[in-house]
Amino acid sequence: MHHWIPDVAQLIFEFVYDPIRTEEDREGRATVVGLARTCRAFKDPALDVLWAQLHSLDALVLCSGGKRDGNNKLIWDRPLYDADWRILARYGKRVRTLTISSQSNTWDISTMQLLSCFPVPGPILPNLTKLNWLSDREDFFPFLRRFCGPSLTALSFSPISWSVRKCAAIASLAPSCPLLKKFTCVNAEDSSMQAISEAVVGWNGLQVLQVGPLDEQALMHAGSLQTLRELHFSVSDFGSPVLEFCSPRAAMKILIPSPSSFYTFIQNIHFSTQRLHLFCERYDGMFPELFFSRLQACFRNPGELLELGLVKTIHHNRSIILSSVMLRPLVSFKGLNYLNLADLCTSHIDDTFLEEMAVSCPNLHELYLGDKGRWLIAPRATFDGVVSLLKHCHQLSSLGIFFSATFNSDFTDVLQADAINLNIRNFSVGASPISDPMNVTVVLSSLIPNATCINHCAQGSAELRDMEERWDTVNTWFKSFVSARKHSWGQGWLEGKAVVKNAIA
16 A cells, blocks of 8 residues: 555545534544444554544543443553553553543543553643633642643633642643643732743743733743744733843733723833734722833834734723824834724824824724713814825725714815725724714725725714714715715716717717
């Protein structure tokens, strides 16, 4: 048999039954089981596919003499002998992904204890590359290391609570799986900081790190990794560590208690990253006036930043009003293609600032300024500011902005040919005040004719409900106005063409 036949057969079997699918494909699995019994050439490739991903250890127990007791728990009711261990080894080496489910109550602790007696040194599943340890059972954590081997590249946890045994198990992981590339611990908290930090400093090839709070040593180590692509962590205290994040390709997501705490945190920090997203738990009413100025100072080269976001994780009505003066440092981030300040009240930014920003950041693809709040403070920005953005940011495909959709003079003044943007699909106005839906529809259907709809969030007080009705009217008319305008253009083109033909004749 040609040496390449098993590889081709495995590709075909993976097409028939892909174990990575989220939904169970029983028909495909049954087909591959049948193929495994067809001939020797098919057996190994088919078994590799069938055992590649396990959502529990049940199959390993059942194939080696285990059974379910009266309480539906998996047990071995006899000692495991050499033949049983051989079966476990034969199938265990085929497993690439394992999930220890949060619903692991069907496992008796004696079964895990016996499985950990695997007579071969090293991990029970030697070729395991991805382990999702979702169980919160404290009695399982001491056996964690028996599943972590040199082949492991992705490891994730989601414990509900932390204890000494859990922390000890995680702190000692690095020597067992030194080549880890992705580590995720979504429910990490202050009590687990030291354990997770100790593990993190032992991994030198991390590409993705998603955790909670880390100590200064772990942050310094993670920030120095040139392999890093994603770094998610939280700021837990009001300290001001001296740190240098020099992983330019890494997307950084930082969970912060409040803007003022982050302002303190970054006093002695320097970033060299292209993507920075901040997730704020609360607004304490003390938004530092020099917040964005301090953030700008953290970048040795502000022009390298491509994405910046400041998002609320807990919705509440407290608003922070940003002014043009506070936001002016943003114009130094000339490479921005994504800016998200949708959760902040931008009532006090004006058209002059919007034009300055549009000229400084012409590569913007997505821009969101105050469009997610139901602000009752009248905005200073007008259609003139929106037109400036459309004129200078030709690549804009999604725009959200809180502005005054009213006209103090003839609305045709804003209908400028060089402001027409055919790329915008998403346009959000939040709770922007509006007076005349007809004029607004005329303007928007001309400037952004390819928008799918005009999104708004003007629900709440009676005043906002009136705005909501007007914006609903704009949405109702928008497509019709666009269609009529396109028909008019088409008719005008045909008439002009006919005139030219007649003149030539």
